[in-house]
Amino acid sequence: MTDQEKILSEVTGSDYKFGFHTDIDTETIPKGLSEKVVRIISAKKEEPEWLTETRLKAFRHWQTMKMPEWAHLRIPEINYQDIIYYAAPKQEAKYESMDEVDPELLDTFNKLGIPLEEQNQLAGVAVDAVMDSVSVKTTFQDTLADKGIIFCSFSEAVKNHPDLVKKYMGSVVPYTDNFFAALNSAVFSDGSFCYIPKGVHCPMELSTYFRINAANTGQFERTLIVAEDDSYVSYLEGCTAPMRDENQLHAAIVEIVAMENAEVKYSTVQNWYPGDKNGKGGIFNFVTKRGICKGDNSKISWTQVETGSAITWKYPSCILRGNNSVGEFYSVAVTNNYQQADTGTKMIHIGKNTRSTIISKGISAGKSENSYRGLVKVLKGAENARNFSQCDSLLLGDKCGAHTFPYLEVDNMSAIVEHEATTSKIGEDQIFYCNQRGIDTENAISLIVNGYAKEVLNKLPMEFAVEAQKLLAITLEGSVG
Amino acid sequence: MLEIKDLKVNIEDKEILKGINLSVKPGEVHAIMGPNGSGKSTLASALAGRDYFDITHGKIIYEGKDLLELSPEDRAREGIFLGFQYPVEIPGVSMVNFLRTAINSMRKYRNQDPLPAGDFLKLMREKKQVVEIDSDLTNRSVNEGFSGGEKKKNEIFQMALLEPKLAILDETDSGLDIDALRIVSNGVNKLRSPENATIIITHYQRLLDYIVPDFVHVLYKGRIVKSGDKSLAKELEEHGYEWIKQEVDAEM
Ligand SMILES: Nc1ncnc2c1ncn2[C@@H]1O[C@H](COP(=O)(O)OP(=O)(O)O)[C@@H](O)[C@H]1O
Numbered sequence: 001m002t003d004q005e006k007i008l009s010e011v012t013g014s015d016y017k018f019g020f021h022t023d024i025d026t027e028t029i030p031k032g033l034s035e036k037v038v039r040i041i042s043a044k045k046e047e048p049e050w051l052t053e054t055r056l057k058a059f060r061h062w063q064t065m066k067m068p069e070w071a072h073l074r075i076p077e078i079n080y081q082d083i084i085y086y087a088a089p090k091q092e093a094k095y096e097s098m099d100e101v102d103p104e105l106l107d108t109f110n111k112l113g114i115p116l117e118e119q120n121q122l123a124g125v126a127v128d129a130v131m132d133s134v135s136v137k138t139t140f141q142d143t144l145a146d147k148g149i150i151f152c153s154f155s156e157a158v159k160n161h162p163d164l165v166k167k168y169m170g171s172v173v174p175y176t177d178n179f180f181a182a183l184n185s186a187v188f189s190d191g192s193f194c195y196i197p198k199g200v201h202c203p204m205e206l207s208t209y210f211r212i213n214a215a216n217t218g219q220f221e222r223t224l225i226v227a228e229d230d231s232y233v234s235y236l237e238g239c240t241a242p243m244r245d246e247n248q249l250h251a252a253i254v255e256i257v258a259m260e261n262a263e264v265k266y267s268t269v270q271n272w273y274p275g276d277k278n279g280k281g282g283i284f285n286f287v288t289k290r291g292i293c294k295g296d297n298s299k300i301s302w303t304q305v306e307t308g309s310a311i312t313w314k315y316p317s318c319i320l321r322g323n324n325s326v327g328e329f330y331s332v333a334v335t336n337n338y339q340q341a342d343t344g345t346k347m348i349h350i351g352k353n354t355r356s357t358i359i360s361k362g363i364s365a366g367k368s369e370n371s372y373r374g375l376v377k378v379l380k381g382a383e384n385a386r387n388f389s390q391c392d393s394l395l396l397g398d399k400c401g402a403h404t405f406p407y408l409e410v411d412n413m414s415a416i417v418e419h420e421a422t423t424s425k426i427g428e429d430q431i432f433y434c435n436q437r438g439i440d441t442e443n444a445i446s447l448i449v450n451g452y453a454k455e456v457l458n459k460l461p462m463e464f465a466v467e468a469q470k471l472l473a474i475t476l477e478g479s480v481g
Numbered sequence: 482m483l484e485i486k487d488l489k490v491n492i493e494d495k496e497i498l499k500g501i502n503l504s505v506k507p508g509e510v511h512a513i514m515g516p517n518g519s520g521k522s523t524l525a526s527a528l529a530g531r532d533y534f535d536i537t538h539g540k541i542i543y544e545g546k547d548l549l550e551l552s553p554e555d556r557a558r559e560g561i562f563l564g565f566q567y568p569v570e571i572p573g574v575s576m577v578n579f580l581r582t583a584i585n586s587m588r589k590y591r592n593q594d595p596l597p598a599g600d601f602l603k604l605m606r607e608k609k610q611v612v613e614i615d616s617d618l619t620n621r622s623v624n625e626g627f628s629g630g631e632k633k634k635n636e637i638f639q640m641a642l643l644e645p646k647l648a649i650l651d652e653t654d655s656g657l658d659i660d661a662l663r664i665v666s667n668g669v670n671k672l673r674s675p676e677n678a679t680i681i682i683t684h685y686q687r688l689l690d691y692i693v694p695d696f697v698h699v700l701y702k703g704r705i706v707k708s709g710d711k712s713l714a715k716e717l718e719e720h721g722y723e724w725i726k727q728e729v730d731a732e733m
């Protein structure tokens with residue numbers, strides 16, 4: 001055994017920092033999934049009939065479907081009857097003032113670095129905090145309302161803006177789309193809703209923070225963002241979960257609609273509990289995210305830093321319908337220990353002069369498996385479409401896997417599509433070079449990895465970028481040195 | 482300052498260093514010469530703490546400490562600098578970020594606060610002049626896309642910035658044109674002081690016209706087979722290594 005191997009086999013000692021569990025009164029419904037359960041969820045949320053019907057349609061469709069098997073993932077059998085589909089902190093009503101919020105809950109979000117008191121927050125970030133199945137608190141709603149911006153929990157949107165929800169929900173990700181989308185559409189509990197009116201540049205970052213707390217529950221939230229003509233919004237999503245020995249399912253949907261000249265930036269730092277160093281526990285993160293550039297000259301950018309989850313199945317995509325519309329996907333996906341990730345994007349070019357950029361940086365350590373899977377599709381009418389894809393893989397050690405699955409379907413001769421891919425290893429030579437300049441191995445890896453992922457990290461809003469850099473280092477702690 | 486006693490090193494069961502003895506005092510410049518494959522880089526690596534080989538015997542005392550007990554980063558923090566024969570590229574990591582991390586790691590070790598960004602940039606500018614290195618290079622990623630000569634200059638630049646007590650320069654002259662050779666040697670000479678020492682590894686005597694050594698050692702087949710003053714280098718220049726090889730091989 002070389003020294004490198006020895007060090008590598010000393011598996012990470014770093015603890016998942018967010019693995020605590022909050023003792024809070026939770027209302028749950030019995031395990032299992034049936035039409036009855038779907039109706040109970042809908043009733044609990046006091047939903048209008050059309051929504052109950054939509055849920056039931058989705059549920060019936062889901063029953064005819066099978067879990068997708070094409071991904072490069074080993075997914076253990078999931079017993080969908082063994083999951084609780086609704087859990088909510090007991091004080092159900094939305095809090096009018098901070099005094100009403102359960103101190104335990106406040107404390108939880110404080111520990112996560114997400115203070116819910118507006119005066120304590122990062123300037124310029126409004127937060128919708130979702131714990132288990134419900135939105136706990138949305139901050140800065142009044143400030144935003146002055147500009148006509150709607151930023152609230154999905155449930156509130158159903159109550160207060162039913163026309164908007166009815167019009168756009170499922171318009172980008174229909175329940176028929178895939179197994180997990182159907183499941184989500186049947187049982188989704190809450191999530192965020194965001195509407196930017198025509199001509200408005202959203203003055204602050206909007207952010208949703210998801211926290212799974214209760215045991216044996218699934219989390220099924222959905223987010224809907226609509227940006228009208230000439231508007232702009234930057235949206236952030238963060239998430240964590242307690243450490244538990246059993247796997248927990250997270251199946252979310254995010255839909256984005258960008259009208260003419262609108263721009264939506266969606267950034268994710270995904271840090272669900274990844275399981276322990278032996279691969280026990282962790283979140284199954286099966287997520288459908290898709291945006292449509294509906295209007296001409298619109299733009300949607302996905303930026304994701306994926307460090308958590310036991311298994312990740314996720315392909316944030318852009319449908320480039322409007323002429324001159326732009327889709328971007330910037331991704332860093334890190335896997336360590338026994339984590340598995342199959343992630344990438346789809347860029348569907350429909351309009352003329354549509355452009356897309358894909359930058360994917362995979363980092364694999366331990367015994368993990370990390371795959372990029374991406375589709376670039378240029379339809380017949382997409383005159384002068386352009387795509388540039390770059391998919392890099394970085395390996396730490398030789399027990400992990402990195403895979404690239406690029407798919408290309410081009411039906412228009414004028415398209416220019418470029419694909420570059422590299423695979424490299426963090427070499428002992430690089431680490432030793434750093435050591436020789438006084439930098440210890442832990443910091444050397446952090447330096448090298450952050451350098452490698454720089455192009456993507458630079459796309460994140462400032463406060464998030466710093467967090468993400470730290471997170472990368474923590475995730476890989478102990479994986480080499 | 483440095484005392485190497487009967488150092489033996491194996492790589493995969495093959496003995497590469499077969500009992501090295503060397504003593505270096507502050508203010509001295511030692512040149513280690515010898516044909517390719519004689520073990521010069523292995524010796525440098527052993528001093529810096531590389532670990533793809535086994536140290537089977539011997540001791541290295543540095544400033545009164547057992548050097549072999551120290552991690553590579555602690556050796557660096559204690560003032561040992563290795564100018565690499567083949568400096569490695571680190572894509573995406575800017576020289577500025579790299580060197581700032583390095584300097585601050587060393588400062589932390591000495592219980593000093595991190596160097597403020599302004600002071601650091603000033604220091605960079607100062608040292609850049611010493612080795613006449615282009616800003617263009619220091620704005621790039623560590624060694625990425627540098628030519629051979631630029632990499633070597635960059636090593637000397639880093640040495641200037643980190644101000645080591647003991648610098649080991651492994652073939653820093655190879656691949657340099659005369660201009661670069663002059664710049665690199667100037668840099669080394671400017672950094673010479675009564676407190677610090679330099680070990681220059683080379684197999685050409687050319688460099689020693691610019692950096693005049695106090696001692697010259699010939700390393701051959703894992704042993705120091707001859708030591709002398711700078712005239713030994715001249716002798717090697719005139720007669721090559723053949724006469725030494727013959728002498729040694731005859732004895733064995
Ligand atoms: N990583 C290594 N693995 C195996 N053998 C090596 C390695 N590095 C050096 N050697 C061997 O050790 C001997 C000395 O090499 P080196 O120290 O690089 O010599 P020099 O620097 O004097 O040219 C050579 O025979 C070389 O092949």
Ligand SMILES: [Mg+2]
Binds near residue numbers: 651
């Ligand atoms: Mg050598």
